[in-house]
Amino acid sequence: MEYCKKTLSNRSKYSALATKLCFKEKGHAGKCSEFPYLDHFTKNAPTVKAKVVRDATMTTGASWKSDEAGPNRIIRWVMLLDDATLKTDFKLDMGKLKPGVVAKLRDKAATYDQCMEVAAMLTLAAYEMTGAPAPTKEVGAYLEQRFGGIVPGKTTCIVCRLPLAFDAFKKAARGKAEIETAHKNPREHNEKNVGFAHRECNIAQGNKPLDEFYAWIDGILKRVDR
Amino acid sequence: MEYCKKTLSNRSKYSALATKLCFKEKGHAGKCSEFPYLDHFTKNAPTVKAKVVRDATMTTGASWKSDEAGPNRIIRWVMLLDDATLKTDFKLDMGKLKPGVVAKLRDKAATYDQCMEVAAMLTLAAYEMTGAPAPTKEVGAYLEQRFGGIVPGKTTCIVCRLPLAFDAFKKAARGKAEIETAHKNPREHNEKNVGFAHRECNIAQGNKPLDEFYAWIDGILKRVDR
Numbered sequence: 345m346e347y348c349k350k351t352l353s354n355r356s357k358y359s360a361l362a363t364k365l366c367f368k369e370k371g372h373a374g375k376c377s378e379f380p381y382l383d384h385f386t387k388n389a390p391t392v393k394a395k396v397v398r399d400a401t402m403t404t405g406a407s408w409k410s411d412e413a414g415p416n417r418i419i420r421w422v423m424l425l426d427d428a429t430l431k432t433d434f435k436l437d438m439g440k441l442k443p444g445v446v447a448k449l450r451d452k453a454a455t456y457d458q459c460m461e462v463a464a465m466l467t468l469a470a471y472e473m474t475g476a477p478a479p480t481k482e483v484g485a486y487l488e489q490r491f492g493g494i495v496p497g498k499t500t501c502i503v504c505r506l507p508l509a510f511d512a513f514k515k516a517a518r519g520k521a522e523i524e525t526a527h528k529n530p531r532e533h534n535e536k537n538v539g540f541a542h543r544e545c546n547i548a549q550g551n552k553p554l555d556e557f558y559a560w561i562d563g564i565l566k567r568v569d570r
Numbered sequence: 571m572e573y574c575k576k577t578l579s580n581r582s583k584y585s586a587l588a589t590k591l592c593f594k595e596k597g598h599a600g601k602c603s604e605f606p607y608l609d610h611f612t613k614n615a616p617t618v619k620a621k622v623v624r625d626a627t628m629t630t631g632a633s634w635k636s637d638e639a640g641p642n643r644i645i646r647w648v649m650l651l652d653d654a655t656l657k658t659d660f661k662l663d664m665g666k667l668k669p670g671v672v673a674k675l676r677d678k679a680a681t682y683d684q685c686m687e688v689a690a691m692l693t694l695a696a697y698e699m700t701g702a703p704a705p706t707k708e709v710g711a712y713l714e715q716r717f718g719g720i721v722p723g724k725t726t727c728i729v730c731r732l733p734l735a736f737d738a739f740k741k742a743a744r745g746k747a748e749i750e751t752a753h754k755n756p757r758e759h760n761e762k763n764v765g766f767a768h769r770e771c772n773i774a775q776g777n778k779p780l781d782e783f784y785a786w787i788d789g790i791l792k793r794v795d796r
Contacts, residue, residue, distance in 0.1 A: 362660065372756060444746075502791070504786075504789070504790045504793065505793040505794055506793070520670075521700060544776055545790075546786075547773060547774070548773070548774040548776065550770055550773060550774065558790070558791060558794055560730075561774075561787040561789055561790065561791060563730070564729070564730045564731065564771075564784070564787065565787060565788055565791070567730065567731040567732070568731055568784055
């Protein structure tokens with residue numbers, strides 16, 4: 345698909361770093377939109393929409409809690425800047441964070457374009473979950489044009505490969521959401537490398553690439569006499 | 571071994587709940603001691619000693635941070651008391667904690683005797699790690715009498731079954747210790763069920779009993795086409 349790519353207004357304090365663009369099809373009618381494929385979830389499943397945008401564009405930052413250390417999450421493409429620029433231009437002092445937190449944040453850096461790819465792909469994956477709502481005609485046509493169509497029930501946890509149910513977006517155990525956005529290789533945030541996973545699967549994978557994770561658990565099973 | 575079991579003085583605010591006892595052999599010479607088998611680590615590896623006592627006797631409580639919610643860790647046998655007693659006798663209001671935190675704390679409850687068993691067994695496991703110091707004559711004789719002798723290099727991670735090195739007690743990645751105390755069945759804190767594990771293994775196991783964990787990863791590998 346060729347995108348409209350008109351510049352959208354942007355009130356973020358990081359607006360200088362990435363112009364927000366329109367991802368509707370070139371020559372579209374009506375208003376421009378950065379996430380046209382999320383129009384339906386915006387009304388119908390707003391927490392799923394928020395999760396897709398957040399996970400696609402923001403780092404996690406669980407340890408990044410104090411005011412001094414900055415916000416809990418930060419835009420992924422901001423994490424592409426060097427320490428000096430972050431300090432002078434955005435008052436984010438990476439030197440005040442623990443090395444482990446810095447490494448985690450830097451691992452999650454991605455370009456604006458990568459984040460936009462991931463958001464569209466996660467939206468498709470959500471619609472392909474068991475029990476997902478059917479998209480509106482507009483959203484369905486858009487996703488079909490980008491990805492070749494929606495296959496209901498196709499989405500599995502990228503780690504354990506069991507089907508994921510759309511309902512699980514609402515579920516949480518001990519305050520933690522049951523579905524998380526996960527990476528086949530935790531250091532690459534792009535369309536081919538991202539998907540949804542059960543929370544317990546994502547945690548078990550940790551920071552290992554999936555291939556390494558599977559080899560690791562294979563080794564465990566070989567040593568265990570069950 | 572028959573223990574001395576004389577009552578020791580106890581300055582804990584929970585002293586009414588468990589009399590601290592002497593675990594030297596009955597009829598021993600010298601002063602009484604609750605942890606005689608830790609005498610050597612107390613001087614030689616004080617952080618290992620502190621870890622053994624802490625993990626054997628205290629709950630974890632990572633989410634239990636605010637003053638209102640109480641201390642971060644609490645004695646395991648205190649968690650055997652009911653909510654009403656905790657509130658009236660110890661000013662611990664379980665109702666103020668999130669249900670997930672309460673469940674976690676209750677899972678970690680154990681009797682004083684169980685905790686004392688676990689402490690001795692963890693000490694043995696530490697001495698049986700690759701590269702562990704040899705115990706003093708007294709400690710060696712004590713552990714031999716209780717457990718039938720120390721086998722250097724015998725201790726493996728209870729999850730992945732790879733040997734654990736004593737040096738790893740000093741190692742930490744991103745601020746987290748590399749060796750953790752782990753449970754074959756996370757809900758049973760007793761000598762037969764506890765051991766050391768790599769942090770990543772303990773995290774991957776999560777709250778599953780080991781049998782269930784192995785069956786789970788076996789299922790994953792069967793579904794994955796590698």
